[in-house]
Amino acid sequence: MKGFTSVLMRETAQRRTIWWAALAAGLLPFLLAVLPGTTFSRAEIRDASALGIAAGFGLLVALVLGASVIGRDLSEGRISFDFTRPVGGLSIWSGRMAAAVVLALGSALVALLPATLAGGGPVKLMAVSLGRSSADGMVPVFGVFWSTVLYLLTLLFLVMLAHAGSVMVRSHSLWLLVDLVCCLGFLAVLFLTGRFLYAQGAIMGIVRAAWIALGILLLSLLAAGAAQVCKGRTDLKAGHKIISITLWSLCALGAVSIAGYANWYARVSPADLAAVYLGRTAPGGRWVYLGGWLKHRSDQFRPAFLYNPKTGKYLRLGVRGWGVAFSSDGSRCVWLEGWKKPDLYTADLTKRQPTAMPAGITLPERYNRLALSANGGRCAIASRSGVSLYDLSSGKLLASARFRDSGTPIPGAWGALVLARFANEDKLVIDSVSRDRENENEFSLFVRTLYVRRKKLLVTGRVEHLAGAVQIIPDSTGTRFVLATHESGEFHLSLRDGTSGALLAPLGPPGKLRSAAFLSDGRIAVAGSLDGTAHIWIFGAGGVPETSVAVPIKGSLLLGSEPAPGRLLVTGPVGGRDWYKHASLHEVNLAAGTTRQVAKNLRPLVWHWWFGEGTLPTGNAARLCLTADGSLVDVDPATGRETTLIKGY
Amino acid sequence: MTGNQTNLATIALDDVTIRYGATVAADSVTLSVEKGSVYALLGRNGAGKTSLIRCMLGQRKAQAGSIALFGENPWKSRADLMARVGVVPEEPDAPPEMTAKQLEAFCSKLYSTWDGRGVRDRLERFEVPNNLPFRRLSKGQKEQLTLALALGPMPDLLILDDPTLGLDAVARKAFFEELVGELADRGTTAFLSSHDLAGVEGIASHVGVMRTGRLLLDESMESLKGRFRLLTFGRDGGSPDADRTLSAMHPLRVSQQPWGVEAVVEGFGDEAFADFSAAPGVTDPEASPLSLEDVFIALDGKEGERR
Numbered sequence: 001m002k003g004f005t006s007v008l009m010r011e012t013a014q015r016r017t018i019w020w021a022a023l024a025a026g027l028l029p030f031l032l033a034v035l036p037g038t039t040f041s042r043a044e045i046r047d048a049s050a051l052g053i054a055a056g057f058g059l060l061v062a063l064v065l066g067a068s069v070i071g072r073d074l075s076e077g078r079i080s081f082d083f084t085r086p087v088g089g090l091s092i093w094s095g096r097m098a099a100a101v102v103l104a105l106g107s108a109l110v111a112l113l114p115a116t117l118a119g120g121g122p123v124k125l126m127a128v129s130l131g132r133s134s135a136d137g138m139v140p141v142f143g144v145f146w147s148t149v150l151y152l153l154t155l156l157f158l159v160m161l162a163h164a165g166s167v168m169v170r171s172h173s174l175w176l177l178v179d180l181v182c183c184l185g186f187l188a189v190l191f192l193t194g195r196f197l198y199a200q201g202a203i204m205g206i207v208r209a210a211w212i213a214l215g216i217l218l219l220s221l222l223a224a225g226a227a228q229v230c231k232g233r234t235d236l237k238a239g240h241k242i243i244s245i246t247l248w249s250l251c252a253l254g255a256v257s258i259a260g261y262a263n264w265y266a267r268v269s270p271a272d273l274a275a276v277y278l279g280r281t282a283p284g285g286r287w288v289y290l291g292g293w294l295k296h297r298s299d300q301f302r303p304a305f306l307y308n309p310k311t312g313k314y315l316r317l318g319v320r321g322w323g324v325a326f327s328s329d330g331s332r333c334v335w336l337e338g339w340k341k342p343d344l345y346t347a348d349l350t351k352r353q354p355t356a357m358p359a360g361i362t363l364p365e366r367y368n369r370l371a372l373s374a375n376g377g378r379c380a381i382a383s384r385s386g387v388s389l390y391d392l393s394s395g396k397l398l399a400s401a402r403f404r405d406s407g408t409p410i411p412g413a414w415g416a417l418v419l420a421r422f423a424n425e426d427k428l429v430i431d432s433v434s435r436d437r438e439n440e441n442e443f444s445l446f447v448r449t450l451y452v453r454r455k456k457l458l459v460t461g462r463v464e465h466l467a468g469a470v471q472i473i474p475d476s477t478g479t480r481f482v483l484a485t486h487e488s489g490e491f492h493l494s495l496r497d498g499t500s501g502a503l504l505a506p507l508g509p510p511g512k513l514r515s516a517a518f519l520s521d522g523r524i525a526v527a528g529s530l531d532g533t534a535h536i537w538i539f540g541a542g543g544v545p546e547t548s549v550a551v552p553i554k555g556s557l558l559l560g561s562e563p564a565p566g567r568l569l570v571t572g573p574v575g576g577r578d579w580y581k582h583a584s585l586h587e588v589n590l591a592a593g594t595t596r597q598v599a600k601n602l603r604p605l606v607w608h609w610w611f612g613e614g615t616l617p618t619g620n621a622a623r624l625c626l627t628a629d630g631s632l633v634d635v636d637p638a639t640g641r642e643t644t645l646i647k648g649y
Numbered sequence: 650m651t652g653n654q655t656n657l658a659t660i661a662l663d664d665v666t667i668r669y670g671a672t673v674a675a676d677s678v679t680l681s682v683e684k685g686s687v688y689a690l691l692g693r694n695g696a697g698k699t700s701l702i703r704c705m706l707g708q709r710k711a712q713a714g715s716i717a718l719f720g721e722n723p724w725k726s727r728a729d730l731m732a733r734v735g736v737v738p739e740e741p742d743a744p745p746e747m748t749a750k751q752l753e754a755f756c757s758k759l760y761s762t763w764d765g766r767g768v769r770d771r772l773e774r775f776e777v778p779n780n781l782p783f784r785r786l787s788k789g790q791k792e793q794l795t796l797a798l799a800l801g802p803m804p805d806l807l808i809l810d811d812p813t814l815g816l817d818a819v820a821r822k823a824f825f826e827e828l829v830g831e832l833a834d835r836g837t838t839a840f841l842s843s844h845d846l847a848g849v850e851g852i853a854s855h856v857g858v859m860r861t862g863r864l865l866l867d868e869s870m871e872s873l874k875g876r877f878r879l880l881t882f883g884r885d886g887g888s889p890d891a892d893r894t895l896s897a898m899h900p901l902r903v904s905q906q907p908w909g910v911e912a913v914v915e916g917f918g919d920e921a922f923a924d925f926s927a928a929p930g931v932t933d934p935e936a937s938p939l940s941l942e943d944v945f946i947a948l949d950g951k952e953g954e955r956r
Contacts, residue, residue: 002758002759003728003759006755006758006759010744010747010751010755011744013747013751014744014746014747015746073744077740077742078742078743078744078745079742080706080708080738080742081738081742081743081744083706083707083708083727083731084706084731084734084736084738085731085756085759086728086729086731086732086759086760087728087731087759088728089727089728233707233708233709234703234708234709235708235709238709
């Protein structure tokens, strides 16, 4: 310690002229403040430029001293002065390096001094700026303290980097070639890792990997610098060799670690889901589409999976597979990958382990809705401006048409509500909601039919003067749909003809409605509350009211699934923050008009919050539920026995 | 050299080899310096003296062999050993912006045996300015300051690497006078390399001569000077006895002069000289002692011829 402090004090005292240079730099902001032609106040310019100049001065000093505090003495044969004293190599290295950091930080503070004494502004300005950044959410915010720590670490990093670089360059050794090759190799690994993470959609993973890389590089530079001085001592060439071997060995280890980290970060499986937050089921219920938050990863990294709850097999859907659509026989699935110009992917779900197959179709627009024909052979892609139909086996475009007279598309991601559904292989129905040109508060539903063989797109129906939020709930055959509107807390439903949009029957049960869906036998279930108690109303296929069942839940409920014909799983009570954490699962026997609580703190994987896929899930997927902590469980409705498939936390 | 001798020696080098890539700076050098002795390592530029000293100071590692200072490995125990060793390097290497006063203050914190008064006295005696940065001192002042700092901790061993290189005659004299005084007062062991053979001759008790990495000679000054002589004699016809008795004294160089013959021998002895003097055909034989410089030149010339 005595050696360290002695060397530190000596090196600091020896370079005292830096303080005067810093003080001179600290006066520059006063000159800048009086320059004409600015809209800011003089105090603002002075403080902002003082902050910038001080920070820049410190970084410059770090670079210059890092390159000279050991490297120069070593190349000029002066470092032996320390080595002929009773001072350890580590003390010589750390004392000199610490002096460089102290001088860099100190000179930055000295450069801040004049402006601070004049108005006390720069530090306050930094705090305010960081606060603004926080409000804008533009840059990560560390606060004044952590920003200072980060700046200090940057100074340390620059000192170490400049030291290593200086020794390498000054030695005039062939090891410099090794350094260049290793440096390029290290950067290449970082670049490839970053590209891999980007391709996986793990943007925060890139940020984390970059921090780890910087940390590893800093530690490697520290170790290499120390080894160079302790083992290379006064021999510049030997020092270079040691610094190179130490630095690049550690960097290689770091690169492997970073690549491993990236692999761990991005190659996720459903088991890595901390909480499942979305789910859709394929008809027949063999496969489900899952997404959610991941364990130990950033919240922004939310990959999606196709998951077979029975076998545990899964298929990762690229970056964040979205717009998933299943064929009505459940044999095929399509989805999109990418944002600006997404690519269409498909998977054969009849295989035990499906694989993602690019369909060779890139879409020109970002927002699209997909639909598959009954056997999955054809795929319709509807956007707010038109529709295209492809043959998936050949990738051939079968038909494409642009929407006309469709009013003003509603801006936003899913606001331009478009829904495509196959009536049969050659008849595609597209529903789209647009804002009326004359009245901005009203919407119109356009029902168009694409006759594939004739290559004709016709507006076959139109429902006007819709207000509030509009939702279309189609049946599985494409012959009917439920039109739902929601305005000022009121929920209105009507059953419509699938092609013309003509009103078949109003679905107007009394009470506050929450969700609606078709049952497997074609009937319609509507869920809501009446007089403070949850109810389910059942309508016939033509919209004729049949029966209603009161469910012993205070408030309202949501429809979940239909594990067996005529038996529904529902959940409630609905409403309030985190309602789902306290919701219970009930089975409703429609034939008997009875209900039974299956489990507490459980909700179906797919729940219909006033909209849904149209038809309630059946088969194995109908038994899937989520616990309060986001675990995916298989529930036996008869016994309430739960089997955990994916453990959340 | 026996293991026991190695342990007793202040400096012990055993079969030390130092390489810089393909270049061999020291080739299997073995020597020892006993406590209280003054060892002068001589050799031309590039002979490997500085490389050997750097290894002795723990500044670089020898590729083969072992080095011990006070019985300890200087590579492993450099910092501890340096508390007992004063060093005067070939080029004064103190931080350039520091004054003599600051350097003295810096060093005083590092040694428990620091003789601050002694250092200040020496600096005053040498007229080294206290408040001038080191870089602004003259070459002689830098050397004197470096010597003062090396003697400051009252070291048990002083290692000097050609300390008078580049100094004028007055500065050299002052330097060696100071050194002689210190050695006489405290009995400090000293190891020095030098080109200043005249200066060294007055203080060295042992001498080593290096050439291209090899130690050609390693013995006490007394023995060295005892066995080297310059012989001058006349020849009166050829005589096998004269040649035989001259060869018995191992002539390094024999040259015919107008007045007779001049020979430098490295195996001089009174008996051998008497035999030579009595040999038929040898007239007016005279033997005169050689200076260290003459010995060095003779040795260097002999080794050069061998090569």
